[in-house]
Amino acid sequence: MIARDTGKDALQQGADYRTLREYNHLLVLNSVRLQGPAARVALAQLTGLSKTTVSSIIDQLLQDNLVTEGDFIDAPASGGRRPILVQFNEDIGLVLGIEIRYSTLTLITTNLAGQVKSVWNEPFDFTTPPQTCLAMLAAAIRIFMARADLQWDHILGIGVGLTVPIDTRTRTLLFPPGAYSWDGIDIAAFLSQQFQVPVYVDNNANMAALSEGRYGTGKPFSDFVYITIGKGIGGGLIRNHQIYHGAMGTAGEIGHLQLVGDGPLCICGKHGCLETLADNGAIIDDACAGRSLARVAPRAGVSSRLANADIEDLDINDIIHAAESGEMSARLALQQAGRYIGAAVAIMINLLNPEVVILEGATVRTGRYLLEAVQEESARHTLPAIWPATKIIAGQLGDLAVALGAATVVIDAAFAITPATALAEYPQQVNNPTA
Numbered sequence: 001m002i003a004r005d006t007g008k009d010a011l012q013q014g015a016d017y018r019t020l021r022e023y024n025h026l027l028v029l030n031s032v033r034l035q036g037p038a039a040r041v042a043l044a045q046l047t048g049l050s051k052t053t054v055s056s057i058i059d060q061l062l063q064d065n066l067v068t069e070g071d072f073i074d075a076p077a078s079g080g081r082r083p084i085l086v087q088f089n090e091d092i093g094l095v096l097g098i099e100i101r102y103s104t105l106t107l108i109t110t111n112l113a114g115q116v117k118s119v120w121n122e123p124f125d126f127t128t129p130p131q132t133c134l135a136m137l138a139a140a141i142r143i144f145m146a147r148a149d150l151q152w153d154h155i156l157g158i159g160v161g162l163t164v165p166i167d168t169r170t171r172t173l174l175f176p177p178g179a180y181s182w183d184g185i186d187i188a189a190f191l192s193q194q195f196q197v198p199v200y201v202d203n204n205a206n207m208a209a210l211s212e213g214r215y216g217t218g219k220p221f222s223d224f225v226y227i228t229i230g231k232g233i234g235g236g237l238i239r240n241h242q243i244y245h246g247a248m249g250t251a252g253e254i255g256h257l258q259l260v261g262d263g264p265l266c267i268c269g270k271h272g273c274l275e276t277l278a279d280n281g282a283i284i285d286d287a288c289a290g291r292s293l294a295r296v297a298p299r300a301g302v303s304s305r306l307a308n309a310d311i312e313d314l315d316i317n318d319i320i321h322a323a324e325s326g327e328m329s330a331r332l333a334l335q336q337a338g339r340y341i342g343a344a345v346a347i348m349i350n351l352l353n354p355e356v357v358i359l360e361g362a363t364v365r366t367g368r369y370l371l372e373a374v375q376e377e378s379a380r381h382t383l384p385a386i387w388p389a390t391k392i393i394a395g396q397l398g399d400l401a402v403a404l405g406a407a408t409v410v411i412d413a414a415f416a417i418t419p420a421t422a423l424a425e426y427p428q429q430v431n432n433p434t435a
């Protein structure tokens, strides 16, 4: 005897069909978005769906204005006729990407292909109490939206990259060095309550690693280590084109690899972490004091230009230029930092076997001494079997990498097929720290 369908089962079946329908729509849309423009036939091959199913989905996507279809000028001609191709309508929405540093704020908008549409930088003070700081952040976002003449109904969401670790389990800041009153604060909840859009927050190095992988030198690679050298040293891991967070979200924190047991005190409370030995501040300090120079040539002196300079007035570009114009203390300081970073890079390569290690920062972008030293030192410590297949290269995206990565996280979530990363990231209960 065959049981009759109960109403409940029919409803369940309806839900399953809807899920399948949504899944197929996203599958086709993502194929157009990431691999298009493409012909309907090609999309059927890419997705494994029938031509009829793909055609009916494309018709719906055309109606929703999510794709356009036509004879695109830049498409390769075949048999004398240009094919009719389906193309993602990347300008149907915008995304807000934000980078919060200790003293500056960068806001950008991108379209849904990650193309930057507007940029704004302004001074910021992340060391002020969270109540003041969050109010300043919300005000800056409102001013940016007004200046760029943007409406909230065009904004898919906000991504935020911060110079501190984020606990991915709770989305809160994890004991931010130098800003301890922020511990446990949920910036995403605050912003989504203010602006009624989904908000995603992550560490700045993770965000920069993601954008370098999508749009920069990391594009050909699925697994890489990303290291950013500036005020501190940050790291992000990309595994299968996505950020690898680890259990709590702090995976890749290469700056806190302890390289010298009795080294300088780090902001994390330990001694001799990589960033105390090789970040921009450490390099400036070494060059002006002539420490590396004294080891190599004890009687040689630092040029009066560096020795007499007020260290607060120097930035890393002064040291890079001094090194390039022959100042030995500057050159040796950059090389010494490069050796420390190289030793840490070798540990990462031996542990993770990435295809490539991408370095970012002024010392890599405009100078050669640090990168050369990183390559030499990591070659010395890396397993000989994997060294020839591992590349160490410079990043490409520079100052916008973090904000662009933050925007990319929003785009990825908006088109994610798996429920875990789907758009519905609205917090049900918002803990408003300014209330």
Ligand SMILES: [Zn+2]
Pocket (backbone or CB within 6 Å): 255, 256, 266, 267, 268, 269, 270, 273
């Ligand atoms: Zn540390």
